[in-house]
Amino acid sequence: MHEYSIACEIFEQVIETAKVHGALEVRHVTLEMGRLSHTNPEQLSFCFKAIAEGSIAENAEFIVETIPPSLECECGYTGTVDETQIGKNDELQSELLEYIAALECPVCGKNARIIGGRELIVKSIEIETEVEQ
């Protein structure tokens, strides 16, 4: 399963950072997830919990913030997609397809290069440390 290996990588990074900061417990893990990445937040959270069992992150909650796609065009445009186009085209029946249909340069209309929106970033963690007790 796709999410399992991603959760392993997240777990390793979270534990390493938590230990460096003397954490007794990891309470929250905040992720930034690109809308074009093939990652399912619920499955990811489930896998993370399974991996984290018995560790200081076993009760950590996942907070997911989504990142819209951003574009770069040969005409010089850089920026995000026109969000007003999303959700208007019922025929496409999927948010991912709507985003992909909107990946055109809003200035010249050409097919633009995707420069953002595919990432999966462990943005921050919230931890409990001994000092606070």
Added chain:
Amino acid sequence: MHVIHMGHDVFKANDKVAEKNRKNLDKHGVFSVNVMGAIGSGKTTLIEEAVRHLKDKYRTAVIAGDVIAEMDASRFRKLGVPTTPVNTGKECHLDAKLVEKALGEVDLDNTDLLIIENVGNLICPVDFKLGEHLRVVVVSVTEGDDIILKHPMIFKTSELAVINKVDIAHAVDVDAEKMRDDIHSLNPDIPVILTSKHDWESLETWIGFIELGIGRTQEARKK
């Protein structure tokens, strides 16, 4: 309770290893192809045809990715080319680390062409670059003509699309040209090849595409 900022990008961590793989391949003048596609799309057969045709002209090696078993790897070995099987265990895609490990078993000094068969899947391989020079997506008419719009990102991010088994398109009530149009609606610049293992001319187009890449790599090496 306090907040620790991390900013660790999981996919970029993979991309870094992929870049390392690419440099390693470039250093040895190896042209590499990542063949992605669903189970049963015909990836193994297309690779076999390419290997059969190219192995005497170019030193060819294969990395065969699979969840379990070595069925595909043994098919390539039968053709007499060095083959490295990679069993992912439970994963649905190859990632750069798995390929990095496999590259350690490939005699890169004596390889011109490395074909990597990814795990059968149209979703997961998209997010994981391997360091390859050419990303190919193979789709067959038997998967139905709505398969492309159901999996837009793989067509958006590949550099070559192959529609396979077109000889039986009529039997499965699928219009291969519609599939080609759908691919171009997602990615107007991508070359699309229609193939059938029973049509040698179509296979020659597929093989010619790979040969073009090998030629470019060898040219770049001479400079």
